[in-house]
Amino acid sequence: MTVIRTLEDLESLFGEVGAPSLQKETDVLHSVYRQWLEAAPFAVLATSGPGGLDASPRGDPAPLVRVTDERTLLLPERRGNNRIDSLRNLLSDPRVGLLFFIPGVNETLRVNGTARILTTPDLLASFAQDGKLPKCVLEITVDTVFFQCGRAMLRSVLWTGPSAAEVPTPGAMLxxxxxGEVDGADYDAALPQRQRDTLY
Known part of the structure; x- marks a missing residue:
């Protein structure tokens, strides 16, 4: 088994970085990146903390995030399963990474920065959906932003790949x-209504 252990070996394995891959990175939200974010309804949020790493989904009708200036994003935190792994991590390590998706688009947008958790009443009210407020809002200060090329999406055929019927249901997994402690069939039968009732 050959294991890569040095940066020199790693870089020699992949070769030089193409100029466009460096030129696309900025430390502010360029207008083209802002336009992209305003069309994105979904992202994966990555954090790190004493309990380990976390990467979890976030979604809303586009735009998922609100751009307030060239360095700041606001991301509402909706109700979920109350594990709050990401939020726990942010209390000790404010660094975040986000990967934004637009259905049918092969490119993704990466944002790295730091976040703080806000519960200002007026701010929460400005993110109301269906009359429900988010639990809090993440204020994200941007360090770097760039688009990720579509090769991974093309290889995975994500937008035209296997249907949900070809993977285990949530009930089957539980x-x-x-x-068998959880009755999978009962869980799956109740899940659609429970999700509708607790979406916001």
Missing amino acids: AALTR
């Missing part, structure tokens, strides 16, 4: 993980 039934297997709990060795």
